[in-house]
Amino acid sequence: MSLRKVKIAGTGSYIPQRVLTNADLEKMVATSDEWISSRTGIKERRIADENEAASDLAYHAARRALRDAHVKPEDLDMIIVATITPDMIFPATACILQERLGARKVAAFDLEAACSGFLYGLTVGNQFIATGMYDTILVVASETLSKIVDWQDRNTCVLFADGAGAAVIGPSSDSSRIISTYLGADGGGADLVKVPAGGSRLPTSLQTVQNRQHYMKMKGNELFKTAVRAMIRAIYASLEEGNLKSSDVDYFIPHQANMRIIDAVVKKVGLSQDKVHINLEQCGNMSAASVAVGLDEAVRGGKIKKGDKVLLTCFGGGVTWASIVIEW
Incomplete structure (x- = not known):
């Protein structure tokens, strides 16, 4: 069976209006602008309002991507939402988004691969379209990490932020295409970054709430080393799959976790x-939304041109990693 070429037909993104600066954090926890900037590269981050959820x-990101792709919600075949901060445990945030968009009679589900979620979602959607099962798929990464960050823990609260990015993918009739994808995971690193309570292993109780176990916990030093190794491995694997070298890459959009990791x-x-592409200084770490927002910024900012080879790479909890090469 011959596979169809798949392209990104449109992108969109949305970040909340509220800005939380390092100076603001100095008033909340024992930290400083110099400490945060030197260790992370972050100066400020966007935070969702109390009544704003992932959906x-x-x-907002989905609407912009649909407009960019000239696609109506009712023309979609599937919606995939990548998130670790869903509106609720169930139903899927994708179903809530489907209803709000007015995308009737489409498949909709959530995908959870932490910061790698957007690239996992693109890869899954790519397979449905390449095999001819579906024609038009909306992939959205949306995170409200401010809802699961412990604002008393200076090691995590300075890093994370909120935002959403989206892409509409469909069959390609020209040179634009997803050239290669590579996904990986290692459950041996599951304890490196996690929210311990709220699942079936440790259900919600008065004790878990009092012990602040519903907030994100992270082993930063170990995660740093693992992230660098995994992202490098993913990049080389995706380039090799596409018969490309690093010198062929015209633009690189990495996960915006930490400037030292990127460097x-x-x-x-x-x-x-x-x-x-760097937006870490203004946007912080938006988990699955990080690469999605970066891609939309690069496209709308004219940094990516027709025919460019674009490399997207990320690393996340699980641990997971992913890399995709696109010909724009």
């Missing part, structure tokens, strides 16, 4: 800094 951010990966792979 709200997803809706280490870029140096090892041998990419030019002027080809690397």
Whole structure:
């Protein structure tokens, strides 16, 4: 069976209006702008309002992606939402988004691969379209990490932020296409970053709430080393799958977790800094939404041109990692 080429037909993103600066955090926890900036590269981050949920951010990003792709909600075949901060345990945030968009009679489900979620979602959607099962799929990454961050823990609260990014994918009739995808995971690193309580292993109780076990816990130093190794491995694997070299990459959009991670990966792979998309300073770590928002920014900012080879790479809890090469 011959597979169809698949392209990204449109992108969109949305970040909340509220800005939380490092100076603001100095008033909340024992930290400083110098401490945060030197260790992470982050100056500020966007925070959702109290009444804003993942589906709200997803809706705005999705609408923009649909407009960019010239696709009506009713023309969609499937909606995939990547998130670790769903509106609720169930139903899926994708179903809530489906109803709000007015996308009747489409398949809809959530996908959870932490910060790698958007690229996992693109890869899943790519397979449905390549095999001819579906024609038009909306992939959204939406996170409200401010809802699961412990604002008393300076090691995590300075890092994470809220936002959403989306892409509409469909069959390609020209050179634009997803060239290669690579996914990976290692459950041996499950304890490196997690929310311990609220699932079937440790159900919600008065004790779990009092012990602050519904907030994110992270082993930063171990995660840093694992992230660098995994992202480098993913990049080389996706380039090899596409018969490409790092010198063929025109633009690189890495997961925006930490500037030191990005610098280490870029140096090892041998990419030019002027080809690397960075929004970490203003947006912080938006988990699954990170690469999705970065892609939309790069497209709308004219940094990606027709025919460019674009590399998307991420790493997340689980641990998971992913890399995709696209010809724009």
